[in-house]
Amino acid sequence: MSPMSRAKSSVFIAESLDGFIARADGAIDWLALVEREGEDYGFAAFFETVDAMVMGRTTYNTVLGFDAWPYGAKRCVVLTHDPPSARHGEEFYAGDVTALAERLGAEGARHVYVDGGEVISQFFAAGLIDEVTVSIIPVVLGDGLRLTRRIGRDVRLELVQHRAFDSGLVRLTYRVA
Amino acid sequence: MSPMSRAKSSVFIAESLDGFIARADGAIDWLALVEREGEDYGFAAFFETVDAMVMGRTTYNTVLGFDAWPYGAKRCVVLTHDPPSARHGEEFYAGDVTALAERLGAEGARHVYVDGGEVISQFFAAGLIDEVTVSIIPVVLGDGLRLTRRIGRDVRLELVQHRAFDSGLVRLTYRVA
Numbered sequence: 640m641s642p643m644s645r646a647k648s649s650v651f652i653a654e655s656l657d658g659f660i661a662r663a664d665g666a667i668d669w670l671a672l673v674e675r676e677g678e679d680y681g682f683a684a685f686f687e688t689v690d691a692m693v694m695g696r697t698t699y700n701t702v703l704g705f706d707a708w709p710y711g712a713k714r715c716v717v718l719t720h721d722p723p724s725a726r727h728g729e730e731f732y733a734g735d736v737t738a739l740a741e742r743l744g745a746e747g748a749r750h751v752y753v754d755g756g757e758v759i760s761q762f763f764a765a766g767l768i769d770e771v772t773v774s775i776i777p778v779v780l781g782d783g784l785r786l787t788r789r790i791g792r793d794v795r796l797e798l799v800q801h802r803a804f805d806s807g808l809v810r811l812t813y814r815v816a
Numbered sequence: 817m818s819p820m821s822r823a824k825s826s827v828f829i830a831e832s833l834d835g836f837i838a839r840a841d842g843a844i845d846w847l848a849l850v851e852r853e854g855e856d857y858g859f860a861a862f863f864e865t866v867d868a869m870v871m872g873r874t875t876y877n878t879v880l881g882f883d884a885w886p887y888g889a890k891r892c893v894v895l896t897h898d899p900p901s902a903r904h905g906e907e908f909y910a911g912d913v914t915a916l917a918e919r920l921g922a923e924g925a926r927h928v929y930v931d932g933g934e935v936i937s938q939f940f941a942a943g944l945i946d947e948v949t950v951s952i953i954p955v956v957l958g959d960g961l962r963l964t965r966r967i968g969r970d971v972r973l974e975l976v977q978h979r980a981f982d983s984g985l986v987r988l989t990y991r992v993a
Contacts (some may be wrong), residue, residue, distance in 0.1 A: 656950060656973060656990070657964040658835015669970060763956060773833060775952075777975055777990060779940060781967025788835040790958025795847060796833065798954055798984035807975035809988055813833070813954060 646744040648751045649770040651685050661781030665701050673806040690748040695755030718758050729809050736761045760787045777807035823956045825928045826947040836960030841947050842878050850983040867925040872932030895935050913938045940971050954984035961982040
């Protein structure tokens with residue numbers, strides 16, 4: 640299979656200034672600090688460009704606790720070794736992420752949204768991430784789930800865009816170098 | 817002692833996009849990614865405003881490995897329970913950081929530079945940090961020493977300044993809310 644068949648993969652995530660994407664129990668209540676009427680910090684525009692998403696089990700469990708499934712009919716793959724029953728058409732996968740990225744590309748996905756620290760780290764480790772957007776929330780949490788773990792190598796980035804919002808959120812977009 | 821006697825305390829540090837301030841062994845070789853002739857990202861200007869600095873033992877050991885002691889005659893306190901012999905006039909301290917901050921203020925310090933993840937976390941936990949400048953380096957490390965640990969509470973920040981440099985470094989300055 641040609642490498643060109645792999646879909647572009649992007650991260651779009653918020654983190655505290657000290658690099659946490661959730662509290663230790665997965666809670667993201669602290670994102671309320673930057674909630675502003677009519678301001679989604681570019682998420683909807685980003686999400687429109689995405690054909691499929693891949694998330695980890697922790698992210699999935701957090702999302703299941705929301706009032707509504709936020710991903711509509713978008714193709715959604717949850718990485719887990721212990722798949723529950725699908726409730727919103729989501730698929731479950733356990734295995735090599737490079738094979739998954741190639742399969743998604745072969746099946747028509749051109750842009751994949753990768754979410755959750757564990758899955759993001761696996762994609763980074765496999766050299767599969769192309770673009771990273773991180774919104775830095777103006778808070779220090781001191782503990783929690785990290786954006787990355789055990790990548791095993793440095794990933795160099797090129798800053799593409801930066802923007803500060805009235806709430807104090809700073810959105811940084813990078814291309815993987 | 818009046819709380820007004822406490823010196824202002826600031827953090828001025830670089831971190832990877834995923835929130836690490838050093839590799840697991842303390843190495844900061846990855847800062848070379850943003851080294852540019854004649855560009856110190858504001859460090860010298862910041863350092864001039866500082867009367868005293870407080871650092872942890874890991875930071876101290878890293879600095880001792882530099883070709884020259886970088887802090888001149890600036891008052892320097894190293895937090896450690898196992899003090900070695902001073903080589904550059906530095907003092908060693910083990911104990912409550914609030915008492916230390918008050919003592920530094922009482923002895924004339926008006927602006928204290930707090931460095932090293934462990935010490936920064938202790939100062940955050942004690943509510944002693946007033947300003948935080950973080951330079952986000954365009955790299956993902958995946959593992960290392962975190963900016964914070966075990967603070968035990970959220971620290972809310974107000975964005976004061978943000979600036980992107982040609983190297984891709986983004987410098988963010990916050991006031992503690």
